Amino acid sequence: CTSRKTMARASTCPPRPACDAPPPAALPRGFRHTRSRLVASGWPRHRGRDLFARPEGPQWAIAKFAYGPQDDDLEGEDVKAYLLRGCSGAWERLGTFRTSDDDRPHPTAEGIPDTGGRVYLDLTAGRRLDVGRHRVHFAVAGDGTSADLFIEVLPPGARVAVTDVDGTLTSSEVAVVGELFGGAPPAAHPGAAEAMRALADSGIHLFYVTARPEWLVGSTRAWLRRQGFPPGILHTTIGVTGAFGGAAAHYKTIELGWLKARTGIVPSFGFGNMPSDVTTYTAAGIAPSGCYYYKLGGDLRGGVHHDDYRALAPALFSPPAACAP
Structure with a gap:
């Protein structure tokens, strides 16, 4: 952990992948609930939870969907999920998932309790990620707004x-x-x-x-x-x-x-x-x-x-x- 002597960069690691491939187009189809239309009148404040993981350990994609200054949850609405595995190639469709209701919360995962408006996607169920950097993109079916997260699966000896x-x-x-x-x-x-x-x-x-x-x-x-x-x-x-x-x-x-x-x-x-x-x-x-x-x-x-x-x-x-x- 000590400081290193100044050295010429004769041997450096290549830049980490930008992971900036455009995600699939999201075509809004309208919300399932009238209340959701009112909630979505505020500006979107959606967010994904980045994670470090191991190849053999738990791998979760967790996101929160909310709007406006009060951070109102979007509950009981469909969200489409896509994966850019290794930050390269084509986007994989992971499926459509429904945001949670705080009256029926999902069990806490990765230290993130469910306060409503969240999606918890277990990637170990047939979608396990290998060592590398990956991006998950979520798009709200109702209005096409979105959130992203990144997962870095670490090899042995990683620092x-x-x-x-x-x-x-x-x-x-x-x-x-x-x-x-x-x-x-x-x-x-x-x-x-x-x-x-x-x-x-x-x-x-x-x-x-x-x-x-x-x-x-x-x-x-x-x-x-x-x-x-x-x-x-x-x-x-x-x-x-x-x-x-x-x-x-x-x-x-x-x-x-x-x-x-x-x-x-x-x-x-x-x-x-x-x-x-x-x-x-x-x-x-x-x-x-x-x-x-x-x-x-x-x-x-x-x-x-x-x-x-x-x-x-x-x-x-x-x-x-x-x-x-």
């Missing part, structure tokens, strides 16, 4: 780097708030994307963990892509308000506990900018020498203080022993 987003990668801790009220999208810290790409070039999988609310999954993923960050797995909280301070540390600790329980992996690197990140990475067992804190003072518990990703990026690269499929 992961975890990073916070707000203030760690973005220009400020609260930059996203201005964007929500019509302001410009936040900038990224200079060199932050290059630092994350140095890790990806070394064969390391990226885990973006933010305490933002769940309905910001789509805009967060789009921001990472626009700013040039490498593809990875993105997790937010599963609530509508997000988490702060001690609650954020608790949430992130649970996320890294999930990663270890599901894959056996403790991240090799951790990036943050708040005391809650120090607490989280220490509790998760990340080696202090692999923890980097942007412009954070105080007790870093052996972690590394830095104030310039541009200086950090070359030291993060190491010739890969193996590359992610």
Whole structure:
């Protein structure tokens, strides 16, 4: 987990697949329920839950469908699901599934309780994914609105780097708030994307963990892509308000506990900018020498203080022993 000497990129892993093939066209056919038409009068806030998995372990595709500022659930409606296996080739039709009702919830899966408006798709039932990166696309049959998620199935020996987003990668801790009220999208810290790409070039999988609310999954993923960050797995909280301070540390600790329980992996690197990140990475067992804190003072518990990703990026690269499929 220690810093590496600056090296020429003579041997790097190829870029992770963009997974950007256009999904099948969705032709709206109308909703099953009158109430759904009222719910869908708000703007769509649908979101899929990215996941790391193992070839032999559980593999779920989980998505939430909701609309408007109150995050009203779309319940009892049909959703079509498609799979882009390995992020290449043709889309596979997985079937049509009905969103859940919170009065008859689906059992919790991957730590995601059913509060209504969700689809839980068990991919191990004849659809198991091999090692690699995959995309699942959901389209609401009623109006054609959609949500996507990504699943990375990890091989033995895979390494992961975890990073916070707000203030760690973005220009400020609260930059996203201005964007929500019509302001410009936040900038990224200079060199932050290059630092994350140095890790990806070394064969390391990226885990973006933010305490933002769940309905910001789509805009967060789009921001990472626009700013040039490498593809990875993105997790937010599963609530509508997000988490702060001690609650954020608790949430992130649970996320890294999930990663270890599901894959056996403790991240090799951790990036943050708040005391809650120090607490989280220490509790998760990340080696202090692999923890980097942007412009954070105080007790870093052996972690590394830095104030310039541009200086950090070359030291993060190491010739890969193996590359992610």
